[in-house]
Amino acid sequence: MTRRHVGSLLIGVIMGLAAGVFLGWQQFPVEYTNSSLSALAPHYQEEYTVMVAEGYQYDQDLDGALSRLQPLGMENIFRYIRELTERYISQSNVPAIPPLVALADALSSEPLPPAMEIYHSTPSPSSP
C-alpha cells in the first residue's frame, strides 16, 4: 500500500467518523423504549406529579400518592412538591395549583407559606 492510499484511507476514516458521530448522536440517537418514570422528560414528570396530586384530591389517600411519586426517584419528594408548587404559583399555572397545594399541605408538617395558603383556604362567603 502506497503512502497515497494510506493518506486517502485516513482522510476517509476522519470524514466517516464525523458523519457517524453526527448520525449516531443527532440524527438517529438511541431511542429507549423500556424506561422508568425517573427518566421521563421534566415536563412529563411535572404533569405526572400534578395528576398524582389530583388523584390525592379525589381519594385523599396520602400513602397512595407517595407510593405513586416514589418511582420518580426524587431525592426529597417533599421539597420537590413544594418547589414545583411554588414555581407553578409564580407561573400562574392556575388549574394545577390547588391540587399541588393540597398535596404539599398534606406532606408538610409546617404551615403553608402565605402564597400557597390563599390557594388552600376555602374563601368564606362574603357578607352582604
Place this chain on the structure above:
Amino acid sequence: MTRHIPERAGSGVSWAAILIGIALGIGIGLLYTWEIDPVIEENTAPWQLNETAREHYVVAIALSYAQNQDVGLAFDRLRAVSPDRDVWNMVADIACERVKTVQTNNNRDIRVIRALEQLYRPQGASGCADGLFPTPAPMAFNPPTPTLTRTPTVTPAASKTPSPAFPTSPPQQVFVPTPTPRPSGGYILGRLRSFCDPDFDGIIAVRVYDRLGQGVPGMPVTVTWGGSLSDTFYTGLKPEIGPEYADFEMEPGRSYSVAIPGLSSDAPTVEASACETTINGQDVTGTTSYRIDFQQQTQ
C-alpha cells in the same frame, strides 16, 4: 508531426481508499455513539416507558380524570402513552390485568379499578374488569318510623243501676314500631375477587356472613342474566364447604348480577370472560370464576 502527451500524474488521492475510509469511519462512529457512549437517557416521553411505569402513568391519568372529569385532557395524556393504539382499550386492558394479577387487595386498589373503569367504559371500551367493583350507592339510614296509634275508647254499656263515677283516663298514645324486614341490618358486598382455575371453571362462589362473621345457611341467592333470566339457589347446600357457601355455574361470555335479600349496596355484576393461567408450565385457557362475599352490616 506527432505531439507527445505527457502521462497524467496521480492526483494524490485514492478515491477507493477514501470510500473505504468513510465506510469504516461511519461504522466506528455509530458503534461509539450507539454502544459505547450513547445519548444519555433523558427527555423520555410516556410512550417510551416500560410496562410498569406505563401502568403507573395511566393510573395517575385515571385518578386525575376522576377528580377533574376532563375527558379531552385525559385523552391527550393517554395518547402520549400510546400513540399507535386505541387508548380506551389500553385503559381497559390495564384494569383487566390488575384484576387478573390480583392487584385488588385493598380499598386503594379498588379505587384505582373504579377510576380506570370510569374512564374507559363511557368511551365504549370494555374488559374483564367491567362491573367488578361498582361504586357503592350512597346508603340511606332510615330508622324505623314510629307509628302513632290511638287506643279506641270503649263506651260503657248502659246499666240500670247507676254506677259510681270513676275517673276516666285520657286516651293513651301508644308507639308501635313498624317492623322492618330485616331488623338485624342489611348486607353489603364484602369481597369480590376473580380467579382463573380450570378445576373451578366459570363458577360464582357466594358466601354470606352475619355481622359476627358466622356463615348464614339458607340464604337465597338470586343470579340474573340476559335481562330477564334468573335463578335462585341457597347457601348451606354444600355443608362440606361451609354453611355460608353456595355456587353457580356461568355460561362463558355472559354477564351475571348476583343479589341476596336485604342487600344495601349495588348487586355486583360479573362476566364469564375467558382467562388464561399456567399450570405445570403449560398455558391453560378457561373461564374466569368469582368469589363474592356478602357481609351483614353491624348496627
